[in-house]
Structures are given as structure tokens and as C-alpha cells.
Amino acid sequence: MIDYEALMAREFPVVEHHYSEKDTILYALGLGLGTDPLSPSHLRATYERAEGFGALPAMVNVLAYPGFWAMEPDTGLEWQKILHGEQSLTLHAPLPARGTLVGKVRITGIVDKGAEKGALIYSERDMHDKATGKRIATVASTTFARGDGGFGGSDDAVRPVHTMPEGDPDTAFEFKTPVGAALIYRLSGDMNPLHADPEVARGAGFERPILHGLCSLGVASWSITEALAGGDFTALTHLQLRFSAPVYPGETIRTEMWRDGADISFRARVLERDVVVLNNGLAHLRGPRFD
Incomplete structure (x- = not known):
């Protein structure tokens, strides 16, 4: 069962993640880019000599991350029932095509939805360029711990999601x-x-x-x-x-x-x-x- 105070205070290791152009290309290929190898748009993300080559911004999601920490026994989480609920990323500076990022995760909130309704765990990861100290990105996640509600509650509130416009898309x-x-x-x-x-x-x-x-x-x-x-x-x-x-x-x-x-x-x-x-x-x- 979740120990609210312990999980909120959980100390995560600092993760140093070195990546190269090869890793940047592999990430883009994993999305499916490269299926049109004559397209300049595909090549900008998959060929290091292409004009405008660089790292896709969403690649920050897979950098400087401590792994699936919910599996660690001291978390008290029933990790087999965990789902990824929400994700956000903010780029404070362009992501280099190669480099070393330093990242650290922290828990920012836990919501007890009830014994049969699970819990929401909010976390955030800041990443900095090791060479320059520049802040590169902040990634935030909402984890839906389906088997971990009813731990005693908290004052944390469910955070609202973006409201979609009405009508047909542009x-x-x-x-x-x-x-x-x-x-x-x-x-x-x-x-x-x-x-x-x-x-x-x-x-x-x-x-x-x-x-x-x-x-x-x-x-x-x-x-x-x-x-x-x-x-x-x-x-x-x-x-x-x-x-x-x-x-x-x-x-x-x-x-x-x-x-x-x-x-x-x-x-x-x-x-x-x-x-x-x-x-x-x-x-x-x-x-x-x-x-």
C-alpha cells in the first residue's frame, strides 16, 4: 500500500544520459520515420547529413530517466496494474542532436481516488545539459495506479486536463x-x-x-x-x-x-x-x- 509521506519524499537518483546521433536516429526510426526515405521531412530526423538534421523534441521523453521505478519493492505500488495516464513536455532550449543530459525525477502529487478507484501519481523530471548547465527540458507524467487507491487520502486534487474545442478540426x-x-x-x-x-x-x-x-x-x-x-x-x-x-x-x-x-x-x-x-x-x- 502507498505510504503518502514516504512516496512524496522519495529521493530519486540523478541520471546522466549520454546519447549520440545514432541514438537520435534510432528514436526517429522507432516512430516510423524513414518509411519514405526520399522525403526531406523523414531525412531531417533520420540522416545525419541531411539539411536541418536534429533531434525530435519528443525524444526528451526517453532521456535521463531512472527506469520503471514503480517496480521497486519499497514503493508499495502494485506495479502490474499501473497505466500511463498523461504526459507533457516543455522545451526550454532546443534538444541537441548529441550530448549528455542530467535528469532528476521528483513526485509532485498523489491523489487517492478510493479503494476501488486507484490513485494518481504526478511526477516531474528536469533535464540539463551536462556540458553547459543549460536547462533543456521538463517532462511531467501522470501514473494511474489502478490497484493502489484507499491508502488514506491526501489533500492533493486531480489536475484538470485541457478542454478540447467544439466543431471540426482545422x-x-x-x-x-x-x-x-x-x-x-x-x-x-x-x-x-x-x-x-x-x-x-x-x-x-x-x-x-x-x-x-x-x-x-x-x-x-x-x-x-x-x-x-x-x-x-x-x-x-x-x-x-x-x-x-x-x-x-x-x-x-x-x-x-x-x-x-x-x-x-x-x-x-x-x-x-x-x-x-x-x-x-x-x-x-x-x-x-x-x-
């Missing part, structure tokens, strides 16, 4: 994920067998291995800059969303967008099943098109 972008995407994406750090082992996936109630939620997020973030920023993925400075359903590798993700100046409301659905998989999304773009 634009949309479709991207078909490769059938082997999860097997590549997992090499960027998330080795959970749920995304590779058919038996594990069936045991969890899925017909086959599912795509990582953060992979779907990466596809949506790239789709937004493709549709609205002329392919300049460095225009993305903030993104937040709620995970609402899994994606199977090989499915087509349609990212639907509503523009309000530099702020972009968005959601993503899988066309083959007409299911919304990412919802309550908000992105912020910078540059001449948005200033």
Missing part, C-alpha cells in the same frame, strides 16, 4: 505506423515485453503487442509540426496530452488539430478502428508563423 495529418515500430522503439529505452511478446500482450488483455504510448505521442508531435510548421520540428516548445486507448503497430494515426495562434489543440485517432487514442492535447509552436 486540419489533420495521417501517418501509418510500421508493423515493426514497437520492436524498434523499445531500443530507445522502454523494454517492457508488453510491446514485443505476444503471450505477455494476450495475458494483459490485448490481441497482440501494442505500441508504446510515448511512441504514439512522438508520432503526433511530429505530425503537428509537419502540418503546421512546414516540417520544422524545432518549432515545438510544449506538448501535453492524455492517453485514452492503445495503438497496434501498423495502424494509421490521424492527428486532428485546432489552431488558436501558437496554441494547437489536438487529438489523435486510429483510422482502422475509429478510436481516439490520444486526447485533450495541447501544443505550443514558436517561429515566424506563430509569433
